[in-house]
Amino acid sequence: MRLHSISRALWTVVAVAIALLWAFPVYWMFNSSFLPNAVLQSTTPTFLPFGGSLDNFAAVFADGSFASALGISLTVTLTTVVVSLFVAFLxxxxxxxFKFKGRRSFILAMLLIQMLPAEGMFIAQYKMMSSVGLLNNVVGVSVLYIAAVVPFTIWMLRGFVAGVPAELEEAGMVDGLSRTMAFMRITLPLLAPGFVASGVYAFLQAWNEFTVALVIMTEDQMKTLPLWLRGFVQASATRETDWGMVMAASMMVAVPVIIFFMLVQSKMSSGLVSGAVKG
Structure with missing residues (x-):
C-alpha cells in the first residue's frame, strides 16, 4: 500500500508538471499583454504583470480593423456551427x-473526404468561389468551412444518435405520439451533449482556420481574426515588433474561445464521455 501511495504521488507530480508546462505559454501571453515592450525586451524576464497597464489593449482597439475582423469571424463561425450541426444531425x-441503398458507401465517403489534404483543394476552391462571385465574401468562406466541418461532425453525431435506443421512440409511439413527436420529445433532449461536443469542434475549426481564409479573403477589409492577427504582426514588424501589442491582440482572439468554453464546459465533458462509449 505504501509503495502504491508513493507511486501515485509521483505520477501526480509528473501530471501537474506537464500541466504547468502546457499552460505556461498561455500564461506568458496573458502576462506579456499587460507589459510595455521595453520590459519584454529586457534580458531579465518578468513573470508577474505588476506595474503593467491596459495600454496594449487600448492600442489594439484603436486599430479600427479589429472590430471588422471580429464581426466577420463571429458571423462565419456562428454560421458554420449552426448549419453544420443542422446538416450533420439530419x-x-x-x-x-434508416436502412437505405448506398448507406455504407456514404459512410465510407465521409471517411475518405477526411483524408484529403486541405492544401490540395485550394486552387479548385479559389476557382469555384471566383466563378460564382464569392471571393472576399462571408457566404463564400462559410460554405467552404461548412464543407470541411460537416463530414467529421456527421461521424460524431452518428455515435450519439446510435447510442439512443430506438425502443424509446417506439414506446412513445405506443403511448400515442407520432414518430416525429416521439423523436422530438424523447430522443432529441438526450442528444444535447452530442450537439455541444460537435458544436465545440465546429466552433474551433471555424474560429481558428487560417489557410482557406488566406486564399479566399484577399481584401484588407474582409479578413477574419487569424488573418487580422497575421497582418497586425506584420505591420508591427515594420517598426520593430511590439510584442506587448502582439500578445494583447492574441488575447483578444483567444477571449471569445475562452468565454465559449466556460459556457459549455460541463455539457462538453459529458458529451465527450458519452461519445466514447456509444455507437
Missing part, C-alpha cells in the same frame, strides 16, 4: 435510424 439520423 445525416446522422438517416444513417443511424
Amino acid at each position: 445525416a446522422a439520423l438517416a444513417i443511424s435510424r
Whole structure:
C-alpha cells in the first residue's frame, strides 16, 4: 500500500508538471499583454504583470480593423456551427435510424473526404468561389468551412444518435405520439451533449482556420481574426515588433474561445464521455 501511495504521488507530480508546462505559454501571453515592450525586451524576464497597464489593449482597439475582423469571424463561425450541426444531425439520423441503398458507401465517403489534404483543394476552391462571385465574401468562406466541418461532425453525431435506443421512440409511439413527436420529445433532449461536443469542434475549426481564409479573403477589409492577427504582426514588424501589442491582440482572439468554453464546459465533458462509449 505504501509503495502504491508513493507511486501515485509521483505520477501526480509528473501530471501537474506537464500541466504547468502546457499552460505556461498561455500564461506568458496573458502576462506579456499587460507589459510595455521595453520590459519584454529586457534580458531579465518578468513573470508577474505588476506595474503593467491596459495600454496594449487600448492600442489594439484603436486599430479600427479589429472590430471588422471580429464581426466577420463571429458571423462565419456562428454560421458554420449552426448549419453544420443542422446538416450533420439530419445525416446522422438517416444513417443511424434508416436502412437505405448506398448507406455504407456514404459512410465510407465521409471517411475518405477526411483524408484529403486541405492544401490540395485550394486552387479548385479559389476557382469555384471566383466563378460564382464569392471571393472576399462571408457566404463564400462559410460554405467552404461548412464543407470541411460537416463530414467529421456527421461521424460524431452518428455515435450519439446510435447510442439512443430506438425502443424509446417506439414506446412513445405506443403511448400515442407520432414518430416525429416521439423523436422530438424523447430522443432529441438526450442528444444535447452530442450537439455541444460537435458544436465545440465546429466552433474551433471555424474560429481558428487560417489557410482557406488566406486564399479566399484577399481584401484588407474582409479578413477574419487569424488573418487580422497575421497582418497586425506584420505591420508591427515594420517598426520593430511590439510584442506587448502582439500578445494583447492574441488575447483578444483567444477571449471569445475562452468565454465559449466556460459556457459549455460541463455539457462538453459529458458529451465527450458519452461519445466514447456509444455507437
